[in-house]
Amino acid sequence: MLLGLRSADFDIILKNGKAVFKTRGFGHGVGMSQYGANGIAKEGYSYKNILKHYYPGTILKK
Numbered sequence: 677m678l679l680g681l682r683s684a685d686f687d688i689i690l691k692n693g694k695a696v697f698k699t700r701g702f703g704h705g706v707g708m709s710q711y712g713a714n715g716i717a718k719e720g721y722s723y724k725n726i727l728k729h730y731y732p733g734t735i736l737k738k
């Protein structure tokens with residue numbers, strides 16, 4: 677996000693003394709980040725808390 681790239685899956689290529697970022701895929705900004713959800717889970721958050729974080733206002737059924 678800091679670099680404004682369209683995806684977190686990228687390579688850095690040095691070209692003419694400059695760093696060129698080549699991305700793969702599209703980080704669409706909608707939905708759940710696998711890396712973010714994994715990090716939150718490792719901090720002890722439940723799947724319900726993770727879903728509420730990424731999809732605020734969603735009602736979970738049993």
